[in-house]
Amino acid sequence: MTNRVLFNILQALVVLCFSPLVVGILNRLKEIVQSKRGPSVFQPYRDLLKLFSKDEVVPEESTWIFRVTPYISFVAPIFVALLIPVLTDYPLFWAFMADMVGAGFVLALAGFFATLAAVDTGNPYGPMGASRTRMVGFLAEPIFLLVFFTVSFVADSTIPFIVQQKWVHPISNFFAPSHILLLIAFLMLILAEKGRLPVDNPSGHFELAMIDESKDLEYSGPSAALMKWGGWMKFMVLMIVFLNVLLTPWGLASTLDWSAVLLAIPLVLLKVLGFVIFLVLIESSLAKLRLFRISEFMSAAFVIAVVAMLTSAFSW
Amino acid sequence: MEHMPPMLAHLNELAAGLFVVVALGIVATRQVRACLKFFVLQSFFLASSALLLGLAASSAHLMAVAAINVGAKVVLLPWLLRRLLKDEVYTRREITQVVSVPISLIIALGLIVAAYFFTLPWLDAVSATGACRINVPVGLTGLFLGAYTLANRREALPQLLGLLAMENGAFFAGVAIAPDLPLIAELALAFDILVVAFVVGVLTRAVHEHTGTTVVGALDELREGGGE
């Protein structure tokens, strides 16, 4: 029992501590692909340290929403990290609190507050970016639900720990078309939801073209640090769901054993690293879509998710 | 055919699923070149399905069919089109469509469901099992989506690809339900595909030379009561 609680806390700590590193590696790799040296992989940690030690400026017109949002953005991914299989393939102490749909709602809550906060400031760029984020979000929502429904349809469950077993036992299930198509749809969702290319350019600094980045434009000091850190953790949580639940449910600890769980940490990080390399390849080979083409990108993801559902419904 | 090893069965299902997805790609994509790539992929999945069924039934015949398909549609056909239609037809251009992309995709999804329910009585009539249950509805889906592409596109090359995608659909059903057609028939069919590509390519070039465009949907002079 104690172990389950401790492991669960460890799990959240892994996400908390390593998400800046993941983003740092991602940025470094992108620069290397573009034949540049790029910042150190530890740069995000330094950014956080710097921001935490700075003073904070809050717009005069803003309300409590603006001040609360960073904490929600920061806590929501940690909360989700408690629910999903990060290190173990069995449910830990707090896993009973919500299933995959619940986890999705928690992440959506953070997004909701971020939007409100962006509107709250009165800055013209904030609401513009927020409305775009919402557009992507509105398009992404039905796909998220479709993916979850298909998953639950196939696995008869929305609990990630059960789903994760379903795809690999027997191993031929891995190649079921519904599985592969869900992977594709979910990957497109991650790209859209976290504002990666081709939906949004995360390294763009031009406010007019920003989608995802614009929502923390007005934050400074510790709040900015929390917002950024929260965003990175959300990114890592999504990746871990993708990797540990859908794509490669291997390398997780299967016993209530300290050594097994500790061994799982580097293995999971290795998987995340592989995914990051894959992401860099995608981002380096695609151009950003025009804003109104995003709906087509999302409808492609939607259609793939529907086909995935049909393949399992028609038992192709 | 009746008892496929689960691994091969799942891989075949995967080929079928991806076959449908790339068919949707042909319906929706905006660029002529991407359209051709999707078609090549579709032919590749068709060949994979033939190969997997061939492996399952240990039929050298089906493997030969797979090889013929790869040779004719994955290798020769793009080469032929590239030779025939020079860059002006090929340039990365957004294709004009009659119905917008998202609505097209919704219609296409409806067609997938329709194809499934069309073929259900056929499958039940012969109490089909295994690959037939997958390949027949997917084949009809391919046929429908190809026909929709044909109706929805106004460019010459995507219309041609819609046509060929329809035939791909028929073949996709064919590898499961008519696995041992005489090899000469298979060769003739592959030859036929190449002739289609050649003839339509020549025609497209003539249209392009004559009208300066390949938007064949704009050709609408001939009709009753109209005329010049």
Place this chain on the structure above:
Amino acid sequence: MILVAIISIPIVAAVFSAFSRDNRTPGILTLASATAVLGLSIRTVSMLLSNSGHVVVGVPHWLAVDALSALILLLVALVTFTASIFSIGYMDFEKSGGVRRYHVNFNLFVFSMLAVPLIQEPNLVWVAVELTTLFSVLLVGFAGTRGALEAAWKYVVLTLMGAAIALLGFMVLYWAAHHAGASRYSWGGLAVLSPKMPPVLLKAAFVLILVGFGAKIGLVPLHTWLPDAHSQAPTPVCALLSGVETTVVLYVILRLVPVVAPVQSIHADTWMAVFGLVSVGVAAFLLLAVRDYKRLFAFSTVEHMGIILVAVGLGGTAARESALIQALAHSVTKSFCFYAAGSVLLLAGTTKIASIKGLMKRSPVAGAALLFGGLAIAGAPPFAVFLGEFSIIRTGIAKGEYLVTGLLVLFIAIAFFAIMNHVSRMVFGAADDAEKALEAPRPLPNICVAALLLAVVPVALFGVYIPEPLGNLITLAAAALGHGG
């Protein structure tokens, strides 16, 4: 051996035409090949008849001829013969480039049409039908004008779309045959096995093939390409397209009749009758609206294909026999009509009905031919088409199908009125002076007149007298359409 010769001669002619140096040789080669094919086809028919209708085998399981395919073979050979004569005159007159290209395509097109009735394996027949489209497309677009290219494009897209649907039909048919325990997939084998096949599959296959190849023979609603293609192509090609290509594809559908007709739950008769009637009706009303005389004859093809399908749909040996008579009459008459139309086009340089008046006064030969052709194709007695239509209607009444027959009579009457209305407006009346001044007096090439005279013989003859061997062949072919092979 003789069958192998029949399908290889046009290929040889095509190859030699491709390598010939001057512009006259290809035409002569084409004519020689067409003559040889006609001779061999007549020989095949006589072999068949002297053997009391037994199948003439070329290559076992692949090439063979029974009475039905022999009839189609004969029609193709006959129309090819007259078309190749007309081609020589037409291409001389046109003086456009690409004579060689024309003849190469022409011979390949003829090859594909000959292959359809001869091949026994249904999937290869499908390939042959597809090749008839592919080899004729470039002929349809031969003129290279915007209209011709548009027609060619519509032609290729719609018919190949139909062909893809039919391909799935053939695959499903194979499935059904396989399920019934067939070891070989051939026309004869299918008819024997049909009671054992799952009716659902058989029905699916039949409907897919009917709809798919229906596009190729111009059945409504996939008929829109037909008037375009059949009017934009060079005249001899129009004659082939309208006269025999449609008949050849119809033959493939007819081949399925003995397979599907015995199975009650398919309602094949109803399908064919409904498709046929709708086509006849739509064509009849469109005939009223046409403004182009080549399109006039093209729509009349849609009408005739519909009539033949209705006749087959009526069921029974008598109806099938009259359907075949109608097919025969259609082929010879329609090709003649297009020669007549082509002659008018050579003289007047336009295909618009409104711009042609008093043709009789300007060129008695062309005027008489057009009038004659119009009467014959519209179904006036005593021509062959009249004979066919009359016997179809008689069988319809005898079978008690009053609704179908009544509608058929109504549509035929409308079509008759429409065709005669347009034709008489062109043939009679005084020629406009302005028109006369505009056009240079070009005499019709003698060889075209010769083709007209040759083509008119069967049109006139078959209405009053069908030679006995031909009559026997039709009876045998109608029997082959019945079930049991």
